[in-house]
Amino acid sequence: MPTNTDRSTATVGEPGGGRPSPLLEAHALTRAFGGGATAVQALRDVDLTVEEGELVAIMGPSGSGKSTLLHILGALDRPDAGSVSIDGRRYDDLADRELTRLRGEVFGFVFQFFNLLPTLSAAENVLLPALVNGERPARYATRVDSLLGRVGLGDRAAHLPTELSGGEQQRVAIARALLRRPRLVLADEPTGNLDSKAGGTVMRLLRAVVDEGQTVVMVTHDPGAAALADRVVFLRDGQIVGEVEGGDTARVIDAFGEVEASAPAGAERTST
Ligand SMILES: Nc1ncnc2c1ncn2[C@@H]1O[C@H](COP(=O)(O)OP(=O)(O)O)[C@@H](O)[C@H]1O
Ligand SMILES: [Mg+2]
Numbered sequence: 001m002p003t004n005t006d007r008s009t010a011t012v013g014e015p016g017g018g019r020p021s022p023l024l025e026a027h028a029l030t031r032a033f034g035g036g037a038t039a040v041q042a043l044r045d046v047d048l049t050v051e052e053g054e055l056v057a058i059m060g061p062s063g064s065g066k067s068t069l070l071h072i073l074g075a076l077d078r079p080d081a082g083s084v085s086i087d088g089r090r091y092d093d094l095a096d097r098e099l100t101r102l103r104g105e106v107f108g109f110v111f112q113f114f115n116l117l118p119t120l121s122a123a124e125n126v127l128l129p130a131l132v133n134g135e136r137p138a139r140y141a142t143r144v145d146s147l148l149g150r151v152g153l154g155d156r157a158a159h160l161p162t163e164l165s166g167g168e169q170q171r172v173a174i175a176r177a178l179l180r181r182p183r184l185v186l187a188d189e190p191t192g193n194l195d196s197k198a199g200g201t202v203m204r205l206l207r208a209v210v211d212e213g214q215t216v217v218m219v220t221h222d223p224g225a226a227a228l229a230d231r232v233v234f235l236r237d238g239q240i241v242g243e244v245e246g247g248d249t250a251r252v253i254d255a256f257g258e259v260e261a262s263a264p265a266g267a268e269r270t271s272t
Helices: 004-011 066-073 096-106 122-132 137-150 166-178 196-211 249-261
Strands: 024-033 040-050 055-059 081-086 107-110 184-188 216-219 231-236 239-245
Touching: 024 066, 040 066, 040 239, 055 066, 055 196, 055 249, 066 184, 066 216, 096 107, 107 166, 122 137, 122 166, 137 166, 166 184, 166 196, 184 196, 196 216, 231 249, 239 249
Parallel strands: 055 216, 055 231, 107 184, 184 216
Antiparallel strands: 024 040, 024 081, 231 239
């Protein structure tokens, strides 16, 4: 598993004081689904670099390839061509078993619909990645408590998901994604199923964990959410068509408007 130590060892003494590898590097990613007349080119020649400690937002119209990109970054899918590397180590070409291991150890996932197990308490849901990995729960007892505290749910550990609001469930999902100290958290529309107040709370939490050193790549439709990112990358028809700095909702809205306006007329969109 790549760790901070591995990373600094790998870059120490590099000839000419070369720049350390970015945390994540995607190069010339291509991904198509289906074949023949119904083939969909979900990604075309996508390059993306993410530095450690960044919050990067990905925006784009429905069907523009955002989820496909996130899945490839998170080793849930493989590109047809191109490469993805973490700490300078390529992983798209790993064997399935290695890829599964990497997925569990290096990435944390947050999904639009929270994906908590309904029969497990909040604390058990947070512990789930360790259980799936065959680790002893006792090892994580204090970590689960501190993560639930971190997301503002210290008093909800024993509650079932049905006893929590959507925003609270998503905060449990964020705690779960952080459990095994992932190098990168990948979030696909984490506020997409929340009202604006709960969505704002979730976004401020993601921003705070990044400010504490975590790295996050997040897909969002919400310019206000994207504005909390350090950078906003725009996808259209499977290609990166622009990038703006975060920090300013109006700037993100303007840039997104340009991307949508420049989409080819009549292009078919599939909502996912
Ligand atoms: N498993 C799949 N099988 C077939 N087509 C897919 C699959 N996943 C995504 N697509 C298609 O690829 C394109 C990009 O999808 P997706 O990455 O989900 O877009 P977004 O997340 O931006 O809405 C869409 O046209 C979608 O229908
Ligand atoms: Mg999607």
